[in-house]
Amino acid sequence: MSTPATAPFLYPSANEAALELQYVGERLQNVQAPAAVLDLAVIRRNCRLMLEAVDALGVDFRAHVKTHKTTQLTKLQVGDAPRPVKLVASTVSEIEHLLPWLLECKVQGREVTVLYGLPLTPSAIPRLSAVARLLGDDCLGLFVDHPGQIKFIEESHASWPGKVPIWPQIDVGYHREGVGAHSKQLADVAYALVASEHTRLAGLYTHMGHSYSVSSPEEALDFMSQELVGLEEGAIEFLKIAGAHETKSSNAQKVVLSIGATPTATSVQNLLEGNEGAAKYRTMIEKINKSFAVEVHAGVYPVMDMQQLATRARPTQSANNPTKSLLSYSDLGLRMLVEVASIYPGRGEKPEALVAAGSIVFGRDPCKSYPGWGVVSPWPQQHGQHYDPEGSKTGWIVGRIAQEHGILTWEGSTEHVRQLELGEKLLVWPNHACIASANFGWYLVVDTDTSEPERVIDIWVRWRGW
Numbered sequence: 001m002s003t004p005a006t007a008p009f010l011y012p013s014a015n016e017a018a019l020e021l022q023y024v025g026e027r028l029q030n031v032q033a034p035a036a037v038l039d040l041a042v043i044r045r046n047c048r049l050m051l052e053a054v055d056a057l058g059v060d061f062r063a064h065v066k067t068h069k070t071t072q073l074t075k076l077q078v079g080d081a082p083r084p085v086k087l088v089a090s091t092v093s094e095i096e097h098l099l100p101w102l103l104e105c106k107v108q109g110r111e112v113t114v115l116y117g118l119p120l121t122p123s124a125i126p127r128l129s130a131v132a133r134l135l136g137d138d139c140l141g142l143f144v145d146h147p148g149q150i151k152f153i154e155e156s157h158a159s160w161p162g163k164v165p166i167w168p169q170i171d172v173g174y175h176r177e178g179v180g181a182h183s184k185q186l187a188d189v190a191y192a193l194v195a196s197e198h199t200r201l202a203g204l205y206t207h208m209g210h211s212y213s214v215s216s217p218e219e220a221l222d223f224m225s226q227e228l229v230g231l232e233e234g235a236i237e238f239l240k241i242a243g244a245h246e247t248k249s250s251n252a253q254k255v256v257l258s259i260g261a262t263p264t265a266t267s268v269q270n271l272l273e274g275n276e277g278a279a280k281y282r283t284m285i286e287k288i289n290k291s292f293a294v295e296v297h298a299g300v301y302p303v304m305d306m307q308q309l310a311t312r313a314r315p316t317q318s319a320n321n322p323t324k325s326l327l328s329y330s331d332l333g334l335r336m337l338v339e340v341a342s343i344y345p346g347r348g349e350k351p352e353a354l355v356a357a358g359s360i361v362f363g364r365d366p367c368k369s370y371p372g373w374g375v376v377s378p379w380p381q382q383h384g385q386h387y388d389p390e391g392s393k394t395g396w397i398v399g400r401i402a403q404e405h406g407i408l409t410w411e412g413s414t415e416h417v418r419q420l421e422l423g424e425k426l427l428v429w430p431n432h433a434c435i436a437s438a439n440f441g442w443y444l445v446v447d448t449d450t451s452e453p454e455r456v457i458d459i460w461v462r463w464r465g466w
Contacts, residue, residue, distance in 0.1 A: 147192035396409070
């Protein structure tokens, strides 16, 4: 059996050592724009809050790595040993790039499980099965939402190291991947599992992407409860058919229920704040956790973005500690470094400027809270006026975009316009961090907890490919 080429060979990345020589120690003002900038201080804090929350609630956490595509941030997401390493990835490339570190974790005795985040397709099987053989039995889980996907596994069973853990995907209303709890298609998947000799049920998974529509912690918690109850309903229906087959297995264990999109996943942190209704939600989680193993998954939460800010899935500050920020501009860990290429003070009713960064830097995902593609931060000032959709609504935003061009527009009163200069560097908060990062080969890492918050301290190279 030949071993297929892996992502590091198929999609080579920039040389990390050369990048460190180029950038580490430089100030952001001296770096060529555009560039993607991560704030390590913010990322550490966001990752810590998530792990503290799931620990307090007695549930597991599975980190999605698709937003950042780096080993360094993955390590922060899962925490230190002896914590288990539970991940979900959107591409085979992400898993292959993590392999050296995952094998180190296994040597250390840490539990390692990785889910491939799309329903299985035949062309992915050679590389996925090679990963499974390297990681060992039970380490790589596959999503299914059609009986034909189990057939793919059966037909390629000689490639896999043992019984393949499968994760049926339940649709709780988002209508992306997954099927409904009472659908014939889910029943057909269950019958296919019963007939299969080379798969086993590990868990059920859902993604409530429409939770991005929420606008308060209360709404986010309500969506979280709907998500969990909907997934439990799907699990019960599935196990009516497949349950007897599964419990005959000598290694039968609790079936995992994995819920999450960042708004619903981070909403569980509200349950530690003593919010009204917290006891009700905690009781619900505890009850379901007795029959199943509840697990929360999320991806963009370490860096956040304007879309997450618009959900208000957490309050701005902690009720227990008013100095502790939970979801505010200070919790956004990704900013795009851009440079002013031209200025148009008299073009129309409001001032405009041009930056050499368009849709290939910011993406085209809108944000429900304001009419733009990014918000210009006060930087290089640590604090100061900026456009706030829930406040003054006054400041520079990325108001229009073309491919390489971004048009900054001044919104609000023109009485005290922040004057821009040609060649000036700006840091912009993007709408959607996952998309805004996609065209960059690496991140410039700064740490605002240090005495030199504008100096590059590290380079994190992004994984490429599929």
